[in-house]
Amino acid sequence: MAADTALAADHSPKSSAPRLLPRLGWTALRVLTPVGSVLALWYLAIWFSGLPAFVIPKPERVLEVLWVDRAFIGLNLLYTLRVAVIGFVWANVAGIGLAVLFDLLPPTRHMLMPAAITLRNVPYIALISVLMLAFGDSILSKTTIVALAGFFPVLVNTMQGLHAADEVQLDRMRILNASWWQTFSQVRLIYAIPSIVAAQEITGSSSIIVAIAAEWMISSTGLGYVINHAMQNYRGDQVYAVALVATGLSFLIYSLVHALGRRLDWRAGDPRRG
Amino acid sequence: MAAISIRNVSRQFGDNWALRPVDLEIASGEFVALIGPSGCGKTTLLRIVADLQEPSSGEVRIGADSAAEARRKRLLGLVSQRPAVLPWKRAIDDVRFTQKIAGRVGFDPARILREFGLAGHEAKRARQLSGGMLQRVNIASAMAHDPSVLLMDEPFAALDEMKREEIGAWFDRELTVRPKTVLFVTHHIDEAVMLANRLVVFSPAPGRVLKIVTVPIPRPRDAAFRQDPRFVAIAAHVRDLLMVRAEAA
Numbered sequence: 376m377a378a379d380t381a382l383a384a385d386h387s388p389k390s391s392a393p394r395l396l397p398r399l400g401w402t403a404l405r406v407l408t409p410v411g412s413v414l415a416l417w418y419l420a421i422w423f424s425g426l427p428a429f430v431i432p433k434p435e436r437v438l439e440v441l442w443v444d445r446a447f448i449g450l451n452l453l454y455t456l457r458v459a460v461i462g463f464v465w466a467n468v469a470g471i472g473l474a475v476l477f478d479l480l481p482p483t484r485h486m487l488m489p490a491a492i493t494l495r496n497v498p499y500i501a502l503i504s505v506l507m508l509a510f511g512d513s514i515l516s517k518t519t520i521v522a523l524a525g526f527f528p529v530l531v532n533t534m535q536g537l538h539a540a541d542e543v544q545l546d547r548m549r550i551l552n553a554s555w556w557q558t559f560s561q562v563r564l565i566y567a568i569p570s571i572v573a574a575q576e577i578t579g580s581s582s583i584i585v586a587i588a589a590e591w592m593i594s595s596t597g598l599g600y601v602i603n604h605a606m607q608n609y610r611g612d613q614v615y616a617v618a619l620v621a622t623g624l625s626f627l628i629y630s631l632v633h634a635l636g637r638r639l640d641w642r643a644g645d646p647r648r649g
Numbered sequence: 650m651a652a653i654s655i656r657n658v659s660r661q662f663g664d665n666w667a668l669r670p671v672d673l674e675i676a677s678g679e680f681v682a683l684i685g686p687s688g689c690g691k692t693t694l695l696r697i698v699a700d701l702q703e704p705s706s707g708e709v710r711i712g713a714d715s716a717a718e719a720r721r722k723r724l725l726g727l728v729s730q731r732p733a734v735l736p737w738k739r740a741i742d743d744v745r746f747t748q749k750i751a752g753r754v755g756f757d758p759a760r761i762l763r764e765f766g767l768a769g770h771e772a773k774r775a776r777q778l779s780g781g782m783l784q785r786v787n788i789a790s791a792m793a794h795d796p797s798v799l800l801m802d803e804p805f806a807a808l809d810e811m812k813r814e815e816i817g818a819w820f821d822r823e824l825t826v827r828p829k830t831v832l833f834v835t836h837h838i839d840e841a842v843m844l845a846n847r848l849v850v851f852s853p854a855p856g857r858v859l860k861i862v863t864v865p866i867p868r869p870r871d872a873a874f875r876q877d878p879r880f881v882a883i884a885a886h887v888r889d890l891l892m893v894r895a896e897a898a
Contacts, residue, residue, distance in 0.1 A: 547733040550699055551750045551794070552721050561746070565737060641737035 462521020470529025525578035532574035536567025572636030652830040657707035666855030682841035685851025726796035732787035755795025821869040
């Protein structure tokens with residue numbers, strides 16, 4: 376009995392602390408390694424390139440600009456975020472909607488897919504120019520360009536995912552005389568989730584980049600405009616600050632979509648996935 | 650009236666015959682095994698009966714209905730070699746899923762899983778079950794809406810020899826509790842002789858029926874039947890039929 380108690384007392388503290396410390400250490404290493412590498416490369420570039428500070432400012436200067444101009448950058452960040460989110464939603468409505476339509480009515484794929492491919496291959500700069508002429512500097516023109524850039528990966532991945540359903544499952548649904556909706560909602564869509572999530576990871580983070588590019592060309596608001604404004608005033612430090620914010624935001628969106636996707640993925644928890 | 654009536658059913662892909670015309674009448678409650686070498690058209694015939702594939706000629710009747718009508722009335726159950734158990738569902742939910750889609754509760758899901766030797770495993774998902782257990786869930790799901798005809802495409806092929814014999818014996822006993830007309834595709838001669846009332850022996854591709862061999866022993870049969878001289882003689886006869894044709898081909 377005494378021996379049992381001693382064993383229990385010996386085990387309980389050991390089981391949590393030694394496991395927690397390596398985990399914390401590992402997490403810190405995963406965060407610090409890329410940050411440290413980027414900083415090291417940055418300083419090396421400053422020292423070896425000999426470029427002036429307005430072309431390649433020091434990291435501490437960029438952080439200072441971020442703090443000093445936080446209201447200005449923050450406000451424009453909200454504008455960009457609004458364009459990116461609305462465009463992202465439209466990209467999903469169009470991409471997933473078309474993929475579902477193609478699954479429901481296969482002939483529509485032959486009718487509409489060439490148009491989708493053509494739209495995908497029109498240079499974005501030309502599209503932005505046309506949208507600018509049509510709608511001016513409006514949220515419609517910017518969200519349209521984000522949606523056009525994002526819908527194709529969503530469409531292709533969703534189509535691929537909807538065709539990834541196991542044939543034996545589809546035979547089972549056919550033998551049970553399941554409706555299109557039952558087969559779609561209970562089998563095809565669930566098999567498609569990993570592909571749809573992969574598309575969101577691409578489109579979600581790239582929406583920010585495309586929104587900034589559209590703002591850079593045609594807008595008087597948003598992070599793209601801030602970059603434009605900074606360039607005209609030789610404020611390289613501000614350009615870097617915006618780039619830092621945009622990169623962080625894209626990374627955050629990617630991480631959120633990835634985490635959400637893991638929760639939705641029916642394969643989650645399968646040890647064979649590694 | 651025959652439970653399954655196959656009349657002059659054939660299947661061609663272009664100029665190639667996948668299945669030469671077949672005629673076969675299967676009585677209600679009968680267990681018929683389709684046996685032959687790979688590519689002889691056994692699975693094609695099963696899929697035509699299941700209305701998953703169109704025949705090039707002939708027709709299939711399930712009782713008074715065409716194959717398409719029987720499928721629409723959910724009179725058919727399909728067991729494939731790879732289990733069709735949905736990987737994100739628990740075993741009991743997968744059985745319920747069949748009933749929900751079919752709109753018919755044939756058996757109590759918990760009871761059928763218990764009777765299939767899966768008590769205590771109802772809440773497990775496919776990845777948590779062994780191959781034998783998973784195939785039992787697959788069969789339970791296929792039977793959950795109480796179809797009158799069960800179509801089985803090499804259902805035990807992925808199992809090892811011991812497990813195959815064990816689950817085959819179990820399935821034969823289950824059919825005495827829940828009688829079904831069974832059309833069973835297999836490569837395995839001993840399995841077919843052990844389970845079936847009749848064996849339909851196919852020639853190598855393009856498949857045609859070589860002979861229909863009757864196993865005149867009542868089912869279910871116990872393991873001792875494997876040592877019975879009649880079992881040995883029938884298995885040897887089927888083996889000879891397949892070997893001679895394979896060599897001739």
